[in-house]
Amino acid sequence: MAPRVLISDKLSDAAVQIFKDRGVDVDFRPELGKDKDKLAEIIGDYDGLAIRSATKVTPKILEKATRLKVIGRAGIGVDNVDIPAASAKGVIVMNTPFGNSITTAEHAIAMMFALARQIPQADASTQAGKWEKNRFMGVELTAKTLGIIGCGNIGAIVAERGIGLKMKVIAFDPFLSPERALTIGVEKVELDDLLARADVITLHTPLTEKTKNVLSAEALAKTRKGVRIINCARGGLVDEVALRAALDSGHVAGAAFDVFGVEPAEENPLFGHPNVVCTPHLGAATTEAQENVALQVAEQMSDYLLNGAISNAVNFPSITAEEAPKLKPFIALAEKLGSFAGQLTDSDIQTVRITYEGAVADQKIKALTSAAIAGLLRPALADVNVVSAPSIAKERGIVVEETTRAAEGDYDSLITLSITSDKYERAVSGTVFADGQPRIVDIKGIKVDAEFAPSMIYITNEDKPGFIGRFASLLGDAGINIATFALGRDRQGGDAIALVEVDGPLPAEVLEKVTALPHVKQAKPLTF
Ligand SMILES: NC(=O)C1=CN([C@@H]2O[C@H](COP(=O)(O)OP(=O)(O)OC[C@H]3O[C@@H](n4cnc5c(N)ncnc54)[C@H](O)[C@@H]3O)[C@@H](O)[C@H]2O)C=CC1
Numbered sequence: 244m245a246p247r248v249l250i251s252d253k254l255s256d257a258a259v260q261i262f263k264d265r266g267v268d269v270d271f272r273p274e275l276g277k278d279k280d281k282l283a284e285i286i287g288d289y290d291g292l293a294i295r296s297a298t299k300v301t302p303k304i305l306e307k308a309t310r311l312k313v314i315g316r317a318g319i320g321v322d323n324v325d326i327p328a329a330s331a332k333g334v335i336v337m338n339t340p341f342g343n344s345i346t347t348a349e350h351a352i353a354m355m356f357a358l359a360r361q362i363p364q365a366d367a368s369t370q371a372g373k374w375e376k377n378r379f380m381g382v383e384l385t386a387k388t389l390g391i392i393g394c395g396n397i398g399a400i401v402a403e404r405g406i407g408l409k410m411k412v413i414a415f416d417p418f419l420s421p422e423r424a425l426t427i428g429v430e431k432v433e434l435d436d437l438l439a440r441a442d443v444i445t446l447h448t449p450l451t452e453k454t455k456n457v458l459s460a461e462a463l464a465k466t467r468k469g470v471r472i473i474n475c476a477r478g479g480l481v482d483e484v485a486l487r488a489a490l491d492s493g494h495v496a497g498a499a500f501d502v503f504g505v506e507p508a509e510e511n512p513l514f515g516h517p518n519v520v521c522t523p524h525l526g527a528a529t530t531e532a533q534e535n536v537a538l539q540v541a542e543q544m545s546d547y548l549l550n551g552a553i554s555n556a557v558n559f560p561s562i563t564a565e566e567a568p569k570l571k572p573f574i575a576l577a578e579k580l581g582s583f584a585g586q587l588t589d590s591d592i593q594t595v596r597i598t599y600e601g602a603v604a605d606q607k608i609k610a611l612t613s614a615a616i617a618g619l620l621r622p623a624l625a626d627v628n629v630v631s632a633p634s635i636a637k638e639r640g641i642v643v644e645e646t647t648r649a650a651e652g653d654y655d656s657l658i659t660l661s662i663t664s665d666k667y668e669r670a671v672s673g674t675v676f677a678d679g680q681p682r683i684v685d686i687k688g689i690k691v692d693a694e695f696a697p698s699m700i701y702i703t704n705e706d707k708p709g710f711i712g713r714f715a716s717l718l719g720d721a722g723i724n725i726a727t728f729a730l731g732r733d734r735q736g737g738d739a740i741a742l743v744e745v746d747g748p749l750p751a752e753v754l755e756k757v758t759a760l761p762h763v764k765q766a767k768p769l770t771f
């Protein structure tokens with residue numbers, strides 16, 4: 244029986260044709276993106292779901308998706324799909340990481356011109372018969388400084404266009420290597436430097452814990468008077484209330500937003516300000532981009548449904564059905580070791596060394612390495628996947644080295660991930676026990692024994708009496724339950740570490756208090 248795919252958003256017709264040509268039954272029901280009840284009612288009849296951003300793939304939808312094998316996002320951001328819930332159901336989630344990048348970069352440039360010359364306002368006034376020639380005095384962009392926050396695929400295209408416009412382009416992106424910055428032709432700077440120098444700031448990062456409110460009230464206060472701000476990436480990167488205040492005071496000269504904290508944005512703090520230009524998430528909305536992403540998603544989904552081939556999956560490596568059961572726990576281990584290192588890293592990674600010892604060395608280590616790199620980069624990159632992770636690492640000048648050797652220590656299989664950055668070297672090792680659960684067994688040469696948990700705290704401290712008691716009382720007083728507690732130290736009175744699993748997320752103020760405890764060097768929240 245031919246697999247069945249439902250298209251529940253406005254995808255280009257090109258996708259329908261590809262599915263038909265490949266022998267996949269396809270139903271084109273774009274109205275379902277806004278009708279979650281109807282979608283839940285019929286999703287059980289389909290093997291594949293092709294979407295853009297209107298369809299929200301929630302755990303409730305996935306619960307009803309008894310046949311679903313693959314979700315294809317015709318676009319980049321998969322924030323409308325509950326990835327953990329899809330993964331838990333074994334549903335592959337694919338995206339199309341490059342098909343709409345040029346179009347979105349062009350939208351940011353269009354927004355920059357709209358702000359510089361107040362084109363929407365001048366258009367409205369002219370068409371109202373006012374002919375207000377003196378009201379609309381613009382600014383020239385040539386020789387102005389364009390500050391790009393997030394210089395990945397789209398940011399790099401914006402940079403190229405900005406340089407073409409004779410602007411001075413500076414970029415803040417902790418994961419941009421100096422070599423890549425040189426190739427793109429941008430000056431790599433720290434955030435404060437960008438804020439102080441840029442005449443126009445444009446954002447091109449994913450929305451993550453680290454990028455949320457990257458333009459906060461405090462950051463906006465560090466910008467130049469007269470700065471213009473563009474967001475064509477994700478709502479939530481800029482504090483909209485603080486930006487409105489900065490526009491009202493005249494500190495910020497203009498803002499152009501395509502994306503908003505709440506979408507669809509029927510109301511928003513920025514609305515109604517005379518120097519604000521808004522579009523309804525149109526960044527990817529060109530015929531060319533929509534055709535690119537529709538063709539690509541239909542090809543990828545057909546390949547998977549008909550032949551089992553996986554590409555651009557955000558939640559699974561490319562492996563065969565026979566390899567999967569043996570590899571799966573080690574994939575999880577590699578990805579979690581990478582994630583552990585990635586969550587603790589805020590600087591430019593130069594080298595990643597992965598050592599496979601014992602039985603695991605005979606497995607498909609390319610997939611394991613990809614999973615480790617995807618885990619490492621995911622805290623920083625938009626929806627990096629196991630297929631794209633190695634090439635992204637290469638593009639960023641990260642050297643990846645793999646070593647295999649016979650088991651030397653206590654474990655049948657051991658994976659060690661070491662990263663070198665411009666500031667430090669960090670190593671973490673893990674294994675999979677007979678229960679199939681991945682575990683951390685060594686951090687920086689200090690032995691521990693901890694499972695990965697949804698909410699954890701990693702603490703480094705001096706091995707002095709009293710720490711555990713003080714820490715436990717602090718969490719107890721804050722009403723936070725400690726689920727597991729793993730300790731290690733290099734020697735008596737030396738460096739110690741603790742990996743603590745807690746029930747529920749850790750509030751920032753509690754973390755601050757932990758960091759302030761005597762002898763604590765650092766305390767970081769981790770999620771797995
Ligand atoms: N408005 C629209 O319709 C569209 C919006 N987008 C959004 O644009 C954004 C960027 O997409 P791509 O360039 O394809 O992603 P990408 O993954 O290629 O680039 C993101 C860049 O942000 C950087 N970054 C991560 N954390 C950072 C931090 N804390 N500070 C500074 N930089 C940081 C990363 O190193 C990376 O270079 C995504 O959020 C995507 O969803 C994409 C397409 C259309």
Ligand SMILES: O=C(O)CCC(=O)C(=O)O
Binds near residue numbers: 524
């Ligand atoms: O499909 C769209 O219109 C939105 C595109 C987008 O935001 C993305 O690809 O991340």
